[in-house]
Amino acid sequence: QVQLVESGGGLVQPGGSLRLSCAASGSGFSINAMDWYRQAPGKQRELVAGITNGGRANYADSVKGRFAISRTNAKDTVYLQMNSLKPEDTAVYYCNGDLVEKATMLIMNYWGKGTLVTVSS
Numbered sequence: 001q002v003q004l005v006e007s008g009g010g011l012v013q014p015g016g017s018l019r020l021s022c023a024a025s026g027s028g029f030s031i032n033a034m035d036w037y038r039q040a041p042g043k044q045r046e047l048v049a050g051i052t053n054g055g056r057a058n059y060a061d062s063v064k065g066r067f068a069i070s071r072t073n074a075k076d077t078v079y080l081q082m083n084s085l086k087p088e089d090t091a092v093y094y095c096n097g098d099l100v101e102k103a104t105m106l107i108m109n110y111w112g113k114g115t116l117v118t119v120s121s
Contacts, residue, residue: 002026002110004095009115012085016119020080022095022112030075032107034097038117040090048093049080063089085119092116 008020024031035050049069050058057069068081078095092114098107 002029002099002108004097004099004110004112006093006095006112006115009093009117011118011120013121014086014119016085017081017083018085018117020082020093020095020115020117021077022079022097023077024099024110028102029099030102031071031078032075032098032100034069034071034078034095036069036078036080037094037096038089038091039094039114040092043091045094051078053098082117085117087119090117090119 003025004022005025006020006022008018010018012018022034032053033051036048037045038048039045048060048063049067051069051071059067066084071078094114095112098109100107
């Protein structure tokens with residue numbers, strides 16, 4: 001079955017950087033609109049960044065100027081570049097978005113299983 005797979009999480013010191021990736025498993029799918037969410041223990045999941053089908057990027061105020069979302073021209077991978085990381089950025093990060101099956105043009109929404117980002121000295 002089709003899955004979205006996140007990678008790139010880990011432990012980083014405050015002020016450091018990480019780049020998260022989100023890609024569809026298998027072949028024959030392209031990524032249209034895609035969002036990055038995060039959730040810390042005891043807190044609700046929040047939207048941190050998104051990219052539209054046309055490539056327009058949006059950011060939560062808390063990460064604006066520090067994070068950047070991008071998508072490959074082939075629309076096979078979405079990235080979240082995270083700079084100047086703060087302890088409050090610590091969370092499990094999830095990608096969520098629409099995958100297009102190229103053969104049929106069917107569109108379905110998927111969630112990744114998440115990747116943990118820990119910002120600590």
